[in-house]
Amino acid sequence: MAVSTRRLQKELTDIKRDGTPVGIELLSADDFATWYLSVEVLGNTVYEGEKFALKFRFDSQYPISAPAVQFVVDGQYQAPIHPHVYSNGHICASILSTEWSPVLSVVSVCVTIQSMLASCKKKERPPDNDRYVSRAPENPKKTQWDFHDDDV
C-alpha cells in the first residue's frame, strides 16, 4: 500500500470522526487519488454567499510531495475572483509548491485557502491571468510559480 493511501485513509478517518472546520465540507473522497471539498468564507467578506469547490489530486508520494490543488471550474462551481486565483482554477500559493510540508493535510490546505480568501479586500484576477491561462498546464503542479506578494 502506497504511503499516500495509508495517509489519506487516516485523514479520512479523522474527518469522518472529528468533522471538518466550519465552512469546509467533504464533497467526495471516492478513492485515494482525487478528493473534492467545498470552501465557503464565512462572515463579512467579499465572497459572502459564494461557495467554491477544491479539487485535490494525490500522487503516490503524498504527503512527501504536495497534492495538486485547484478550484473546480465547471457548470456548478467557479473559481473565486482573487489576485492569486486564475480563472482556470489554478492557485498561486506557496504552500502548494515550494513551501509544502508533509505535515500539512487536506483539511489544513482547505483552511489556508479559506483564510487566503477571507483576507481578500478586492476581487480581481491576477494581472497575468489571460497569459497564464492560455498556456497553463493541466496540472497546476507543473507550473513553476513565482510568488510575488504575501499581502493577500
Next chain:
Amino acid sequence: MGNSASSGRGHHEETVDFGYLTPQGIYTGPRDWNQAIVTQLIVERRLAPFYRPLEDYEESWDDEQILAARKEPPEVDGGEPSRAESASSSLTRGHAKRPSAVKEPGRNPEAAIYRGAIECPICFLYYPPNINRSRCCDQAICTECFVQIKRADPTTTHLVSEPAACPYCVQENFGVVYTPPPWRAGLGSEGATPPSWPDSPKATSDAGTNPSNAMKRRRKSFGHNDPEVVSVDHIHPDWEAKLAAVRAAVQRRANRRIIMRQVGDRLIPVGVTSGRVHALPTEEGGSEAPEGNGDRGSRRARRRQQNQELSQFLGNMGLGGQDLEELMVMEAMRLSLLEHEEQQRRQQEEEAKKQREQAAAAAAEGNGARSSDSPAASSESGPTTEPAPSESSESTAQPAHDAASTPPSRTSLSSHVPHSSSPSLLSPIPSGPSADHSPGRRSGRSSPSSHSDVEAAVQTTAPTASAVTSRSSEREASDQLAETTLTSAATTEGDSGPPTLPPLLTGSIPTMAESFEPQATDQTSTRPSLADPPSFASSASSSSYNVLPSSPESSVSSKPLLDVVIPSTSAVEEDPSTPAAA
C-alpha cells in the same frame, strides 16, 4: 542470525535495537539518499533504525496485539537493495553479534520496544518511542520519513538549492537528533547494556517509556551544525554535485555557439560549439590520461557511478549530456552544407552549359563549318566542374588519411575524426546518447566534439597552422582546406586541452537552434538557405570578421570556395596574423 522472533525475514537480518538498516517499504519512490551513510548513522545510534511501524496502537494492547499490528515487511527489498546491503555489510563487519540475553524467555522484546509508541506526524504510523526528533522544534519523525526529505532539486529556471526546511516549524537546515534507548541489541551491542526487560510486565512498560520520558525532557533546540544533529544534507551529500551539474548544463547551453564559414558571399554554418564547462572533468580524465593506476581505480569507478547518477538526473530534466538538440543542429548544418555544395555544382554545370552553348553559338556563327562544339565545352567545363565532385568524394576520404598522418595526432583520437569531419556521414543521431558514457572513448560525443575541436583549433594557432600548411600542397579547393582544419583541429585537441575556451569564432545566437530545426526534419530538396535569416547572418559575420583575422581558420573560411589557395596558404604559413579575411 540471532534475532529471536523475527522468523519470517530470511535475508538481511542485521538489526540495530530491533530495527532495521533499510526502509520497511512505506515509501515506494526512488531511494535517493545515501544509504551507506544512513546505515552508518543507524549503527552509530545517531539515527533511529528503520522500525517496522504499527498500523495502529493502543496502550492496552498486549504483545500479541502489538506484533499483529506491525506493518507487513517489504516482500522483496526490490529496487536497489544490493547497494544498501553491500554498504551495510562492509560497514559493520566485525561486530554482528547479538547478546544472548535477548533470547531470554518471557517478555518479547520485539513487542516491548513498541510500548509507548509514538505516531509519526508525516506517515501517521506508530513507532517505538525512541524516534528521531527535529533538532529545531523537537517533533517526532520516523527515519523512513526523514530520509524522504531533501532539498528541492534545482531546475533550469531555478538555479539555486535552498536547504530543506523543517516540515514542522519551517526552519531552514532541517535535521534530527536521536536519543537511543539505554540498552543495546543487534549491531554494535557487544559490551553494552543488554536490553533490560526482566520478567515482570511492569518493568517492561517502564523500560519502554523510559526513552520517551528522557526525550520529553529535552527542550533546547540544536543548531544545525551541532555534532548530534543529522541533517538532510548529511544523508544527501550529492546535492551540491546535482546543483553544479544543472548549472553546468545550463551554462553549456547558453555558451553554445554556431560556427560559421564564409563561402563566397554566403555564410555557411559548419558546426556548433559544445560550450562545455567541464563541471565533471572526471568523466573524460579517466580514459585519456595515463594517470589511472591500480590504487585509483576504485575511486574512479565510484566517481564514474556518481557521474552516471548525475547524468541520469540531468537526463530526467532534459539536460542530458548528449544533447539531442545539439545533434539536430549539427544534422541540419550538415544537410545545408551538402545542399549548398550541390547547388553550387548545379550552378557551375549551368554556367558550363551556358558557356558551351555560347561557344557553340559562336562557333556556329563564326564559320559555320565546324559543327562539333565538344572541344570548347570540354576545355571550359573541365576546370570548373572538377572541384565539385572532389568536394563530395575526396573531402570525406582525405581528411581521414590526414588525421592518421598528421604529426601530432593521437591514435586514440584519429579514430573518431572521420566521423566528425565527414559530411557524408548520415548517422550522428543514432550513435549519440548510447555512446556517451562508454569509458573507452575520450568524450563519447562523436559529432559535437568535433566542433569544440574547431574552436580549439582556432585558439591553438601554431599546431593547426602547421597542419594546414602541410596539407596545402595537395589541395585544390579551399573547401578541402576547411575540412582539413576540422581534422587537424581534432588531432591537436589533445594538446590544446579541453575546449573550454571562449567562443571567439562564432556568432552569439544561442537561439539559432530553433531556426535550424525545421531543416533537420524537412530535408527535401528545398533550399535550406541557412544564410538567409538576416539577423543571424549579420551578427555572425561581423563577429567572425572582427575576432578572427589572425586565425588560420578565418583565412580558410573567408576564401571563396573555388579559388585556388596556394598563394594565400604560404601567407598563412609565414604570417599567421595576416588578416586574410579582407
